[in-house]
Amino acid sequence: MEGLVTQIQGLSGTASDVLSLQNLLKQADDSLHAESTRLPPFLDQLDPSKHSLGYLYFLEACTAGPVTQEQASSFVLTIARFISSCVAEQIRLAPDKFISVCKRFKDQVLLLEEPLRGVAPMLTAIRKLQLSSEHLTALHPEFLLLCLLSKCYKTALSILDEDIFEVDQPRDLFLYCYYGGMISIGQKQFRKALELLHNVVTAPMSTVNAIAVEAFKKYILVSLIHHGQFPTNLPKYASSGAQRNLKTLCQPYVELASSYSNGKIADLETYVEANKDKFESDNNLGLVKQAVSSMYKRNIQRLTQTYLTLSLQDIANRVQLNSPKEAEMHVLQMIKDGEIYATINQKDGMVRFLEDPEQYKTCEMIERIGSSIQRLMTVSKKLNVMDELMSCDPLYLAKAGRERQRFDFDDFDNVPPRYNI
Amino acid sequence: MDLSVVNEALASKSFDKIADICDSLMLQAAAEGVPFRDQWPFALHLLAHIYVDDVNSARFLWKSIPATIKESQPELVAAWKIGQKLWTRDYAGVYEAIRGFDWTQQTQLLVAAFSELYTTRMFALLQSAYSTISIQDAAQFLGMNEDDATNYVLRQGWTVDPTSRMLTVTKQAIVKEQKLDPGKLQRLTEYVFHLEH
Numbered sequence: 139m140e141g142l143v144t145q146i147q148g149l150s151g152t153a154s155d156v157l158s159l160q161n162l163l164k165q166a167d168d169s170l171h172a173e174s175t176r177l178p179p180f181l182d183q184l185d186p187s188k189h190s191l192g193y194l195y196f197l198e199a200c201t202a203g204p205v206t207q208e209q210a211s212s213f214v215l216t217i218a219r220f221i222s223s224c225v226a227e228q229i230r231l232a233p234d235k236f237i238s239v240c241k242r243f244k245d246q247v248l249l250l251e252e253p254l255r256g257v258a259p260m261l262t263a264i265r266k267l268q269l270s271s272e273h274l275t276a277l278h279p280e281f282l283l284l285c286l287l288s289k290c291y292k293t294a295l296s297i298l299d300e301d302i303f304e305v306d307q308p309r310d311l312f313l314y315c316y317y318g319g320m321i322s323i324g325q326k327q328f329r330k331a332l333e334l335l336h337n338v339v340t341a342p343m344s345t346v347n348a349i350a351v352e353a354f355k356k357y358i359l360v361s362l363i364h365h366g367q368f369p370t371n372l373p374k375y376a377s378s379g380a381q382r383n384l385k386t387l388c389q390p391y392v393e394l395a396s397s398y399s400n401g402k403i404a405d406l407e408t409y410v411e412a413n414k415d416k417f418e419s420d421n422n423l424g425l426v427k428q429a430v431s432s433m434y435k436r437n438i439q440r441l442t443q444t445y446l447t448l449s450l451q452d453i454a455n456r457v458q459l460n461s462p463k464e465a466e467m468h469v470l471q472m473i474k475d476g477e478i479y480a481t482i483n484q485k486d487g488m489v490r491f492l493e494d495p496e497q498y499k500t501c502e503m504i505e506r507i508g509s510s511i512q513r514l515m516t517v518s519k520k521l522n523v524m525d526e527l528m529s530c531d532p533l534y535l536a537k538a539g540r541e542r543q544r545f546d547f548d549d550f551d552n553v554p555p556r557y558n559i
Numbered sequence: 560m561d562l563s564v565v566n567e568a569l570a571s572k573s574f575d576k577i578a579d580i581c582d583s584l585m586l587q588a589a590a591e592g593v594p595f596r597d598q599w600p601f602a603l604h605l606l607a608h609i610y611v612d613d614v615n616s617a618r619f620l621w622k623s624i625p626a627t628i629k630e631s632q633p634e635l636v637a638a639w640k641i642g643q644k645l646w647t648r649d650y651a652g653v654y655e656a657i658r659g660f661d662w663t664q665q666t667q668l669l670v671a672a673f674s675e676l677y678t679t680r681m682f683a684l685l686q687s688a689y690s691t692i693s694i695q696d697a698a699q700f701l702g703m704n705e706d707d708a709t710n711y712v713l714r715q716g717w718t719v720d721p722t723s724r725m726l727t728v729t730k731q732a733i734v735k736e737q738k739l740d741p742g743k744l745q746r747l748t749e750y751v752f753h754l755e756h
Contacts (some may be wrong), residue, residue: 292582485691
């Protein structure tokens with residue numbers, strides 16, 4: 139053990155030294171695990187900011203076994219300090235070990251019932267592990283989980299704002315998008331929530347998984363809140379398993395959506411009351427209630443399509459509110475949130491509906507359109523690269539070659555008639 | 560626990576930065592395993608979120624505070640009352656909550672700044688949403704008595720009809736920038752190039 143420590147101290151200087159050190163460490167891994175109880179004192183002889191790789195191996199072996207309550211608190215602190223001082227290049231040589239250590243860190247933080255302790259270190263860990271901000275690691279969902287449990291929704295948004303183009307493991311993506319959806323819902327960013335939940339339900343999956351089912355339930359509710367409707371069918375690019383099974387597995391929610399589309403608040407409220415227990419056991423009751431109250435908004439918005447002016451009393455009657463004052467408050471809130479363009483005339487008790495005043499001529503609007511175009515161009519370039527890579531992929535070419543007879547000659551004139559691997 | 564950054568922000572009136580400063584300081588303290596909650600300026604932290612109109616974060620912060628601390632800090636409970644009124648859209652109630660407590664010196668700075676900001680926001684809302692509004696309602700929205708409210712809006716260009724006690728809104732024309740600079744030409748070239756290929 140002491141010999142190994144000396145080697146770590148000696149070989150952590152240059153990049154080539156570190157590579158030879160890695161080989162030594164890989165060979166010593168089994169014995170490290172065998173002696174895990176003896177290791178903690180050796181950690182003190184190593185400096186995590188210089189000997190990051192060696193420290194990581196020792197730390198991973200130390201934490202591999204069961205951890206007692208007393209040890210948990212000191213381990214949590216040790217790992218947190220390691221994460222903040224370690225060198226990214228060194229730990230990227232052993233990503234699996236780093237991920238294991240961080241996951242155990244999360245487990246112990248939850249054991250201590252202090253998820254807040256893990257938020258900042260996990261964010262640092264992600265930044266050090268990631269090869270770029272477009273890279274989704276196994277730590278991303280752990281970070282979001284800690285944010286959810288400690289109620290640090292705002293901190294989570296900084297990660298959610300980054301676009302992801304590379305994923306290590308499909309399961310990470312499912313969990314990341316599901317938790318991300320929940321955080322966006324908490325911050326009332328329904329458009330973002332819809333995007334993330336959409337990714338979960340349309341992701342490729344050979345069999346429907348539990349995460350997709352829960353995501354689908356929230357997806358229906360957020361669709362109702364944000365768009366006022368729910369598309370009856372999933373898009374064609376969703377997996378066939380999802381298209382066939384998700385709706386049957388989420389029956390109460392699908393029925394809620396069809397009751398919503400009838401536009402009658404009283405019927406909707408009756409349905410919710412009758413099925414309250416199911417929604418509550420799914421932890422979705424709050425979201426269901428938000429969907430119900432969004433119906434008032436939807437119904438008021440529909441009025442703007444038919445009327446130029448309407449009295450507050452009329453609005454109250456049509457939308458089934460109790461008084462003109464309530465109608466006034468609803469309209470005021472919608473104007474504040476930018477969901478409607480209107481002015482209220484208290485003297486006559488009328489509301490006048492207006493056109494969107496945006497003329498798309500201002501510098502600010504040009505900046506917005508400009509940055510959207512830039513983003514589209516970036517995505518387009520990435521798609522071209524992916525397309526080229528995929529056209530060389532043997533699996534794809536084999537399938538394309540096999541299905542050749544079903545398509546026009548022109549579609550596949552680059553594929554030789556018989557393609558054998 | 561070093562809260563000097565927070566105090567500096569308060570002193571320099573950078574009220575909009577306090578929420579982010581508090582958030583990151585709190586995460587750091589938690590990561591170090593320091594038991595910070597007893598000395599943490601929760602009321603200030605909560606009000607900082609309210610100042611930047613982030614009632615969601617204020618709500619989550621309130622939910623995460625242990626019950627014992629809530630019971631022992633009446634100022635914190637009073638600060639949350641403001642947040643609650645904002646959350647339930649009780650526009651007039653916000654002013655009552657602001658005035659209904661004797662704030663400590665530091666908190667008073669933030670509360671006063673928020674109160675001013677809130678009145679400005681409410682006025683902007685009334686300006687955009689109403690063509691006519693009763694003096695009584697306007698006074699409620701602006702947190703003033705009816706005479707003060709009338710004088711406030713008259714100074715902004717509105718007109719008043721004393722017999723019907725109605726105010727007529729005059730919207731200020733906002734001129735938005737429409738000039739283009741030549742740098743945009745470079746961008747347009749890029750777009751066309753991209754579309755051609």
